[in-house]
Amino acid sequence: MTLELDRVTLTYPDGDGRLTALDEVSLAVPKGSLTAVVGPSGSGKSSLLAVAATLITPDSGRVVIDGTDTAGLRPAELTALRRTRIGIVFQQANLLPSLTAVEQLQVMAHLDGRSPRTALPRALELLDAVGLRDQAARRPHQLSGGQRQRVNIARALMHDPTVLLVDEPTSALDHERGAAVLDLITDLTHRRATATVLVTHDRTHLTAVDRIAEVHDGRLTIPATV
Numbered sequence: 287m288t289l290e291l292d293r294v295t296l297t298y299p300d301g302d303g304r305l306t307a308l309d310e311v312s313l314a315v316p317k318g319s320l321t322a323v324v325g326p327s328g329s330g331k332s333s334l335l336a337v338a339a340t341l342i343t344p345d346s347g348r349v350v351i352d353g354t355d356t357a358g359l360r361p362a363e364l365t366a367l368r369r370t371r372i373g374i375v376f377q378q379a380n381l382l383p384s385l386t387a388v389e390q391l392q393v394m395a396h397l398d399g400r401s402p403r404t405a406l407p408r409a410l411e412l413l414d415a416v417g418l419r420d421q422a423a424r425r426p427h428q429l430s431g432g433q434r435q436r437v438n439i440a441r442a443l444m445h446d447p448t449v450l451l452v453d454e455p456t457s458a459l460d461h462e463r464g465a466a467v468l469d470l471i472t473d474l475t476h477r478r479a480t481a482t483v484l485v486t487h488d489r490t491h492l493t494a495v496d497r498i499a500e501v502h503d504g505r506l507t508i509p510a511t512v
C-alpha cells in the first residue's frame with residue numbers, strides 16, 4: 287500500500303478535556319487509485335488529511351507512506367518525506383499574484399534547491415497534462431477559477447509525489463468546472479499512479495472515483511459497493 291492509516295486516533299485540547307477528531311481511523315490506498323472521503327462539516331476530514339500529510343502527529347496509530355512508518359522519523363526526515371513523496375492540493379489555489387502559471391510550478395523546484403530553468407520542461411509538461419499549455423505565460427488574475435485550480439493541481443505534482451492529498455478542490459467552482467477538475471484529478475491519479483485521497487462534503491462529482499469512504503464524528507466507514 288502506498289498510503290496506510292492504521293487505527294489512527296487524533297485528539298485536540300477542548301476546555302478541560304480532549305475532543306476526538308479521528309477515532310481509530312484505518313484506510314489503505316494503493317497507488318493509482320482515488321479514495322474520496324466525504325462527511326459533514328466538523329466530521330474530521332481536514333484532520334485526516336493533515337495526519338496523512340504528516341503535518342500532525344496522531345495520538346496513536348500508524349501512518350505509513352510508501353512502506354515507511356512515519357512515527358520513527360525525525361522532523362528533518364519527515365520534511366524530506368513530504369517534499370519527495372507527498373503532494374497537497376489545498377482548497378484555495380493560493381497562487382503568487384506576480385508569477386505566471388509556469389513560474390508557479392518552477393518556484394517549487396527553487397524551494398527544493400533545484401534550478402527553475404532545469405525544471406521548465408517538467409513544468410510545461412504538467413501544464414500540458416492539466417490542459418493549460420497555452421496559458422503558461424498568464425498570471426493568476428488572467429486565469430479563471432477553474433484554471434487557477436488546475437495550476438494548483440499541476441504544482442502539487444511537480445516533485446512527482448506518490449501520495450496526492452486533495453482538500454475540497456471544487457468548493458470555489460461552478461458545477462461544470464467542478465466536474466472537470468474532479469475528472470482531471472481522477473485521470474491524473476490513474477495516469478501518474480498516485481495514491482490519492484480527496485476530502486469533500488459534496489458528493490456531486492464523485493461518480494468516477496474508485497471508492498467513497500464516509501467520516502462521521504471522526505469515525506471512518508467504507509460502505510460496501512454493490
Ligand SMILES: Nc1ncnc2c1ncn2[C@@H]1O[C@H](COP(=O)(O)OP(=O)(O)OP(=O)(O)O)[C@@H](O)[C@H]1O
Binds near residue numbers: 326329331
Ligand atoms: N486545532 C484544533 N483545535 C481544537 N479542535 C479542533 C482543531 N481543529 C479541528 N478541531 C475540531 O475537530 C473536529 C474535526 O475538525 P476537522 O476540521 O477535521 O473537520 P472537517 O470535516 O474538515 O470540517 P470542515 O468540512 O468544516 O472543514 C471538529 O469538531 C473541530 O471543531
